[in-house]
Amino acid sequence: MTDPVFLFTSESVSEGHPDKVCDRVSDEVVDLYFREAIKAGYDTSRVRVACETAATTNQIALLGEMRGPDTITPDMIEDVVRAAVKDIGYEQDGFHWENLKLSNWLHGQSEDIAAGVDEGTGTYTEEGAGDQGIMFGYASDETDELMPAPISYSHRILKRMAELRHSGERPEFEPDAKSQVTMLYSNGKPIGVDAVVVSTQHQDGLSAADVRELVRPVVKDILPDGWFPQEDKFYVNPTGKFVIGGPDGDAGLTGRKIIVDTYGGSAPHGGGAFSGKDPTKVDRSAAYAARYLAKNVVAAGLAKRCTLQLSYAIGVARPLSINVNLHDTANTDERMLEKRLMEVMDLSPRGIRTALGLNKPIFARTAAYGHFGRKPDADGGFAWEKTDLVDQLKDLVG
Structure with a gap:
């Protein structure tokens, strides 16, 4: 029996988080294959992409297997990778869309895997699932979008901060950020927020107090009236300075944020990541x-x-x-x-x-x-x- 009153917490990470940079790059490769297949008249049901991305200081590596139109070139793949990093906003000494080194180790899809998925091949002739x-x-x-409230508010806080950064209204914010919302529930319904954590990369020269006051109005705007936590439970950059971030501060990999991607821990997860995979997976x-x-x-x-x-x-x-x-x-x-x-x-x-x-x-x-x-x-x-x-x-x- 669930307790009538309890706390539940979910986190989100921004588009500039190292793992999310990798998710974005992997999905840009998926989109490239579908765009080019449509242009070339290639059967989109035959497109196969399994692209993993790793990122660290001024380096990105692509690994995986693909199948698609032969009009796709390594230069086209490199262009979408650099464009994605630029769009996220990375123009820093340690990670810059123009200066980073790209290693492309993508190769053709395994025939053994293809035989199990393509219609008319393999043990079963009907098109099968790409994996077990x-x-x-x-x-x-509990929310209008029929999502758990903690993950919904965590996403909204970071999305709003990114909008302010991209618009130029808050250039003090840099791309890498995390949020976390602890929700108070009563009889299965959210009734308030107990704690909020926001850690955001920021321009050099700002104090912890400066960043706190930049984040405060964002959180107040996102949360319902009366739900802003007590001051001692409003945590902004708890470690203090956060200037070095993104893949320069911590390596990133595709598929490491599967709970962020889904329901924030409110529901089970099968363990498989989404990004970088075509929909036969x-x-x-x-x-x-x-x-x-x-x-x-x-x-x-x-x-x-x-x-x-x-x-x-x-x-x-x-x-x-x-x-x-x-x-x-x-x-x-x-x-x-x-x-x-x-x-x-x-x-x-x-x-x-x-x-x-x-x-x-x-x-x-x-x-x-x-x-x-x-x-x-x-x-x-x-x-x-x-x-x-x-x-x-x-x-x-x-």
Whole structure:
């Protein structure tokens, strides 16, 4: 039984965090392959990208395997990498978009992996999942976007700071930053904020007090009225000076912020990262589908909270299992709901990509501030945030 009153904490990291720089670069490579495939008339369902990125002081390394149109050149890949670092805002001595060294070790996809995924090949002739694994989706009615409140507010704080930095209104902020929000809950509902932590890279010459007062109005603007924590629980740059940051201050790797990317610890995670992967990789696409279904369940009023698990085997098209947990908040039967969800959406890798329109260059935008809780874009980005299954599910309300 959950305690009626408890604290729960989630963190976010900015687009300039070393790991997020790597996520962005990896997803820019994914987008490049889809853009060029569309231009070249190459079948986008045959695009394969598994791009890992590592970053340190003035260096980026790309590793992984790809398949796509032969119009893509190493120079094109280098251009999108440098453009991404520039867009994030890195023009520092220790990490500069123009001066960094790029090592590109990408190569062709393994034929053994391709045989399990391509339609008409492998043990099973239907197009199969790109890997085995478990994926989770989650939704909660505690925020308008049906996301847990702690991760939602953590993302919003950093996103607002980035907007102020990019606009020039707050040039004192530098790209690397972290936030953390500790929320007070009563009977499963957020009722206030107990503590906030913000650590942000900043221009040299600013005192800790200066940075604190720059961050304060951002946090006050993001949190609901009356939710700003007590002064002794408002932590800004607790170590003091934070001038050296980004990959110059700490090495980065793709896929190290999977809890930040999802639900901030409020829901289970299957362990697979998203960034750098084309949507045949069910680590990514099935996690998007699970969020899509869970969000529609809550939006339809079938429950206040929903956790949904899917599982897959490499080379096998259909999910091995589906499990729905409505956390004792249900207006319907969970087993009946599982059957209905399998009816309203084809959960094969091809079915997911078709339903959500994933074979497009829409992934770089997901690399920071969460893959979930975002508004669907007109070009198909964040399609998994739509609630267009609500009418098909409402008849299950008990």
